[in-house]
Amino acid sequence: MKFPQPQTLKQISDLINAEFVGEPDFKILGINEIHVVEHGDIVFVDHPKYYDKALESKASVVLINKEVDCPEGKALLVSEDPFSDFNKITAHFSPFETSHQSLSNSAEIGENTIIQPNVFIGNNVKIGDNCLIHSNVSIYDGVEIGNNVQIHAGTVLGADAFYYKNRPTYHDKLLSGGSIRISDNVEIGALCSIDKGVSGITSIGEGTKIDNQVQVGHDTIIGKKCLIASQTGIAGCVVIEDEVTIWGQVGIASGLTIGKRVVILAQSGISKDLKPDTTYFGTPADDIRKKYRELGYISRIPEIIQKLKNL
Amino acid sequence: MKFPQPQTLKQISDLINAEFVGEPDFKILGINEIHVVEHGDIVFVDHPKYYDKALESKASVVLINKEVDCPEGKALLVSEDPFSDFNKITAHFSPFETSHQSLSNSAEIGENTIIQPNVFIGNNVKIGDNCLIHSNVSIYDGVEIGNNVQIHAGTVLGADAFYYKNRPTYHDKLLSGGSIRISDNVEIGALCSIDKGVSGITSIGEGTKIDNQVQVGHDTIIGKKCLIASQTGIAGCVVIEDEVTIWGQVGIASGLTIGKRVVILAQSGISKDLKPDTTYFGTPADDIRKKYRELGYISRIPEIIQKLKNL
Amino acid sequence: MKFPQPQTLKQISDLINAEFVGEPDFKILGINEIHVVEHGDIVFVDHPKYYDKALESKASVVLINKEVDCPEGKALLVSEDPFSDFNKITAHFSPFETSHQSLSNSAEIGENTIIQPNVFIGNNVKIGDNCLIHSNVSIYDGVEIGNNVQIHAGTVLGADAFYYKNRPTYHDKLLSGGSIRISDNVEIGALCSIDKGVSGITSIGEGTKIDNQVQVGHDTIIGKKCLIASQTGIAGCVVIEDEVTIWGQVGIASGLTIGKRVVILAQSGISKDLKPDTTYFGTPADDIRKKYRELGYISRIPEIIQKLKNL
Numbered sequence: 001m002k003f004p005q006p007q008t009l010k011q012i013s014d015l016i017n018a019e020f021v022g023e024p025d026f027k028i029l030g031i032n033e034i035h036v037v038e039h040g041d042i043v044f045v046d047h048p049k050y051y052d053k054a055l056e057s058k059a060s061v062v063l064i065n066k067e068v069d070c071p072e073g074k075a076l077l078v079s080e081d082p083f084s085d086f087n088k089i090t091a092h093f094s095p096f097e098t099s100h101q102s103l104s105n106s107a108e109i110g111e112n113t114i115i116q117p118n119v120f121i122g123n124n125v126k127i128g129d130n131c132l133i134h135s136n137v138s139i140y141d142g143v144e145i146g147n148n149v150q151i152h153a154g155t156v157l158g159a160d161a162f163y164y165k166n167r168p169t170y171h172d173k174l175l176s177g178g179s180i181r182i183s184d185n186v187e188i189g190a191l192c193s194i195d196k197g198v199s200g201i202t203s204i205g206e207g208t209k210i211d212n213q214v215q216v217g218h219d220t221i222i223g224k225k226c227l228i229a230s231q232t233g234i235a236g237c238v239v240i241e242d243e244v245t246i247w248g249q250v251g252i253a254s255g256l257t258i259g260k261r262v263v264i265l266a267q268s269g270i271s272k273d274l275k276p277d278t279t280y281f282g283t284p285a286d287d288i289r290k291k292y293r294e295l296g297y298i299s300r301i302p303e304i305i306q307k308l309k310n311l
Numbered sequence: 312m313k314f315p316q317p318q319t320l321k322q323i324s325d326l327i328n329a330e331f332v333g334e335p336d337f338k339i340l341g342i343n344e345i346h347v348v349e350h351g352d353i354v355f356v357d358h359p360k361y362y363d364k365a366l367e368s369k370a371s372v373v374l375i376n377k378e379v380d381c382p383e384g385k386a387l388l389v390s391e392d393p394f395s396d397f398n399k400i401t402a403h404f405s406p407f408e409t410s411h412q413s414l415s416n417s418a419e420i421g422e423n424t425i426i427q428p429n430v431f432i433g434n435n436v437k438i439g440d441n442c443l444i445h446s447n448v449s450i451y452d453g454v455e456i457g458n459n460v461q462i463h464a465g466t467v468l469g470a471d472a473f474y475y476k477n478r479p480t481y482h483d484k485l486l487s488g489g490s491i492r493i494s495d496n497v498e499i500g501a502l503c504s505i506d507k508g509v510s511g512i513t514s515i516g517e518g519t520k521i522d523n524q525v526q527v528g529h530d531t532i533i534g535k536k537c538l539i540a541s542q543t544g545i546a547g548c549v550v551i552e553d554e555v556t557i558w559g560q561v562g563i564a565s566g567l568t569i570g571k572r573v574v575i576l577a578q579s580g581i582s583k584d585l586k587p588d589t590t591y592f593g594t595p596a597d598d599i600r601k602k603y604r605e606l607g608y609i610s611r612i613p614e615i616i617q618k619l620k621n622l
Numbered sequence: 623m624k625f626p627q628p629q630t631l632k633q634i635s636d637l638i639n640a641e642f643v644g645e646p647d648f649k650i651l652g653i654n655e656i657h658v659v660e661h662g663d664i665v666f667v668d669h670p671k672y673y674d675k676a677l678e679s680k681a682s683v684v685l686i687n688k689e690v691d692c693p694e695g696k697a698l699l700v701s702e703d704p705f706s707d708f709n710k711i712t713a714h715f716s717p718f719e720t721s722h723q724s725l726s727n728s729a730e731i732g733e734n735t736i737i738q739p740n741v742f743i744g745n746n747v748k749i750g751d752n753c754l755i756h757s758n759v760s761i762y763d764g765v766e767i768g769n770n771v772q773i774h775a776g777t778v779l780g781a782d783a784f785y786y787k788n789r790p791t792y793h794d795k796l797l798s799g800g801s802i803r804i805s806d807n808v809e810i811g812a813l814c815s816i817d818k819g820v821s822g823i824t825s826i827g828e829g830t831k832i833d834n835q836v837q838v839g840h841d842t843i844i845g846k847k848c849l850i851a852s853q854t855g856i857a858g859c860v861v862i863e864d865e866v867t868i869w870g871q872v873g874i875a876s877g878l879t880i881g882k883r884v885v886i887l888a889q890s891g892i893s894k895d896l897k898p899d900t901t902y903f904g905t906p907a908d909d910i911r912k913k914y915r916e917l918g919y920i921s922r923i924p925e926i927i928q929k930l931k932n933l
Contacts, residue, residue, distance in 0.1 A: 096425075096443070098425050098427070099427055099428055099446075100428070101428060102428045102429055102446075114718075114720050116720070116721055116742065117721055117722070117723060117724045117742050118429055118447070118724055118740055118742050118758070118760075120427065120428050120429050120446035120447060120464070122446075132718070134760065134762075134781070135721075135724075135742035135744075135760040136429070136447050136465075136740070136742060136758050136759075136760045136776070136778075137447075138429075138445065138446040138447045138464035138465055138501075140445075140464070150782075152778065152781040152782065152815075153742070153760035153762070153778040153781060154447070154465055154502070154758075154760055154776055154778045154813070154815075156447075156463065156464040156465045156501040156502055156523075159445070159463040159464060159500060159501040159523060160461075160463065160500075162500060162520070162522040162523070162540065162541065164520055164538065169536075170496065170518050170536065171518060171520050171536060171538065173498070173520075185792065187795070189781060189782075189784060189815070190760075190778040190781040190815040190817075191465070191502055191524075191776070191778055191813055191815050191835075193463075193465075193500070193501040193502050193523040193524055193541075195501075195523070207792050207793060209784070209786055209793050209795075211784040212778075212781060212784070212815040212817070212837050213502075213524065213813075213815055213835065213837050213855070215523050215524050215541045215542055215559075217541070225791075225792065225793060227786065227793065229784065229857075230784065230815075230837045230839070230855050230857075231542065231837055231853070231855040231873070233524070233541050233542040233559050233560055235540075235541075235559065248855050248857065248873050248875075249560070249855055249871070249873045249891075251542075251559050251560045251577050251578050253559075253577065266873050266875065266891055266893075267578075267873050267889075267891040267905050269560075269577055269578040271577075283578050283594075283905075284606075294609060294610075295906075297609070297612035297613060297616070298609060298612070298916060298919070298920060299916075300612065300616065301612070301916075301919035301920070301922065301923070301926075302919060304612075304615060304616065304619065304926060305919075305922065305926065307619050308619070308926065308929050308930070311622065311933065407736075407754070409736050409738070410738055410739055410757075411739070412739060413739040413740055413757075429740055429758070431738065431739050431740050431757035431758060431775070433757075447740070447758050447776075448758075449740075449756065449757040449758045449775035449776055449812075451756075451775070465758070465776055465813070467758075467774065467775040467776045467812040467813055467834075470756070470774040470775060470811060470812040470834060471772075471774065471811075473811060473831070473833040473834070473851065473852065475831055475849065480829075480847075481807065481829050481847065482829060482831050482847065482849065484809070484831075502776070502813055502835075504774075504776075504811070504812040504813050504834040504835060504852075506812075506834070524813075524835065526834050526835050526852045526853055528852070542853065544835070544852050544853045544870050544871055546851075546852075546870065560871070562853070562870050562871045562888050562889050564870075564888065578889075580871075580888055580889040582888075594889050594905075595917075605920060605921075608920070608923035608924060608927075609920060609923065611923065611927065612923070615923075615926060615927065615930065618930050619930070622933065
């Protein structure tokens with residue numbers, strides 16, 4: 001998430017009431033999670049295990065819960081609770097804005113784009129040319145949609161990430177200040193949910209086609225010309241490369257990478273990165289040849305038992 | 312389901328055209344299914360297998376399809392078809408009311424609660440303070456929602472139980488006269504469906520967080536501070552105790568109890584009660600250590616076959 | 623898909639700019655895919671493997687990408703790209719019509735039918751008597767619904783088939799010109815998606831009850847008095863015969879036939895036709911007795927390993 005305009009270290013320090021290490025007018029462009037952080041951004045870290053990763057990242061400012069040595073060319077924000085401060089910053093620069101009408105005045109809608117009845121389009125949404133948005137679709141604030149995109153009825157673009165920190169007596173929600181980008185020639189079926197990024201962009205690549213009732217988690221990046229069949233669930237922070245085919249009711253755990261041209265058969269459960277140009281099946285999934293061999297072995301158990309008896 | 316005001320045995324007997332055993336002015340407070348029945352309620356039973364359970368329950372009146380001895384302090388309603396008569400009573404005291412506008416006049420909505428566009432809020436719905444109801448949400452009549460609750464777009468609260476009696480030529484629906492109670496600090500994702508109770512209350516406990524596309528069946532009770540990930544399906548009459556974590560695409564069959572702090576891994580299928588403080592995986596699910604051992608054993612079959620050959 | 627009025631071979635040839643073999647005034651009634659084609663229809667075929675099937679089908683006209691001998695009594699349309707020409711014909715006779723209001727003027731709605739708020743009803747939709755359509759339901763153009771049908775909130779009837787031809791640089795969509803027919807006494811839960819047929823009719827038989835979040839693909843035919851539980855996904859072109867019971871989160875692959883009175887247990891994955899009067903379980907699914915035996919065999923592997931050690 002980039003700020004609407006650059007901030008100084010002093011300004012952010014005042015906003016979250018944190019100590020800072022660095023020049024007061026050190027320029028800050030935005031705030032992002034570690035996996036999408038860029039030069040100019042704040043990154044937050046609250047566990048010693050990840051201190052080095054944050055301090056060595058591309059981030060220009062590290063929001064951290066311990067006073068450590070400040071790497072050269074960077075600045076620090078030292079706070080007792082970086083998670084809460086991340087939320088304060090998100091809430092300040094990306095506050096929720098109530099909508100009073102179904103189609104926001106600040107939405108930009110391209111030529112020859114059809115918006116069917118009962119659609120909700122939030123603030124600052126951008127939709128390209130020649131799109132068709134079917135009835136009862138919900139598009140949250142800030143979502144960007146390219147040209148020649150079709151979205152079927154009831155689909156929801158931009159709900160919050162399902163991301164909580166486990167506090168002793170409650171789940172503390174990480175606010176979502178990110179967004180969604182849908183590229184040209186994408187088609188999304190009915191009743192899909194695609195969550196916005198926490199700080200980054202959930203994105204669907206050019207020409208990808210998604211069937212009904214598919215779930216795509218926050219910050220997930222789906223490549224070009226993929227096919228994703230009905231009721232598949234893709235968690236947050238997944239990377240799906242180009243031309244991947246996913247059949248129905250597949251589940252993919254968070255943070256994984258699915259290589260180019262992978263095919264995942266129906267109902268598979270993916271808990272590891274998948275190699276390109278390979279077909280997978282099962283829960284936990286494996287290369288389909290290995291999986292079929294395994295099924296063959298299981299079917300031979302009665303024969304094994306018989307052989308043992310005959311010995 | 313409680314009646315708007317107490318009824319007499321005679322009044323209910325007239326309504327459903329059934330014989331009664333007991334004082335005509337015996338007071339009746341409501342009607343409930345066996346698992347939620349309380350003193351003052353009618354319970355219905357139409358299978359001899361369950362007669363004793365109904366007669367010995369907390370129910371004050373038993374609606375039954377055989378004239379049996381009336382337990383002391385109770386009354387009977389004797390009818391050929393208690394299932395249909397249960398429906399007659401539900402339809403009389405909890406009739407469907409058509410809505411002519413998106414936000415019912417009888418709905419009570421708290422302070423600082425935001426209702427986004429295209430939301431439907433039915434009759435007698437109560438929503439607390441500081442809630443955020445996103446676009447295209449549907450809230451059926453009578454649903455109660457606490458404070459600081461967020462419900463994402465497209466979610467449906469209060470559809471009917473999926474509960475049918477198999478008659479020779481058709482499925483006979485048990486009408487749903489119950490409701491839903493969502494406690495404080497709950498968050499529900501996009502495109503979830505939570506069914507109302509048949510006679511009781513489907514309830515979501517304080518601080519529980521539910522991801523997108525989750526299904527919760529009628530009369531299910533979910534405890535406090537649970538996390539339920541996307542595309543999980545929970546059948547009717549399930550009890551989920553506090554601090555349970557359920558990952559994506561899990562299925563839980565009806566009537567089960569999931570103990571405190573249980574963790575269920577993604578895509579698992581639960582067909583038995585689960586013990587507290589344990590992690591489960593698989594379909595049918597088992598303790599994860601047992602399940603991993605099983606996967607290890609399967610991988611050893613080729614070695615077993617080889618050993619047998621070498622003998 | 624039937625044309626609004628009969629066309630001649632010459633007219634269609636001009637429309638798609640194809641050569642024709644046959645009398646110019648040869649009468650054509652419609653266009654259909656091979657599995658639903660009837661006398662009077664065009665069928666399309668673009669792979670030599672299926673030429674014979676198309677030429678020997680009930681089709682009166684074969685739209686084909688090679689000049690072959692024309693069977694007696696039939697006609698040919700010869701084109702380089704029958705897939706694209708099928709789309710041209712669909713787009714011409716069944717063009718998408720924008721809706722400017724939630725309830726179309728051309729929709730026919732029966733007596734005592736209740737339409738709750740925020741429902742979208744497209745052009746030429748027909749709904750029978752005594753139906754109840756809950757809030758935020760979307761019904762695309764041309765869908766037909768019988769009497770005494772209840773449809774719960776958020777459900778989508780009539781989104782397009784998920785059907786693409788893999789071209790070198792993009793997925794080419796087969797347009798859906800078919801429709802949906804929901805018979806009398808059907809109940810459909812919340813947030814279900816039922817896709818229209820590509821050229822035929824997706825249909826739900828009399829008295830069938832469908833739970834929440836169920837997906838039904840294009841051209842699928844579901845029989846009478848079936849029960850389909852929550853989160854089940856049924857692909858396109860499936861035939862489900864009468865009185866079938868499907869429990870939650872089941873997946874059924876495209877083109878299969880599920881015999882009468884079959885029971886499919888929860889989370890099963892169906893990749894073969896299923897025989898009538900049988901209960902199935904597992905992924906890939908099998909007769910439940912065989913499947914339980916298999917689970918029993920797996921549990922005996924440790925014992926096998928021990929025996930081998932003792933030899």
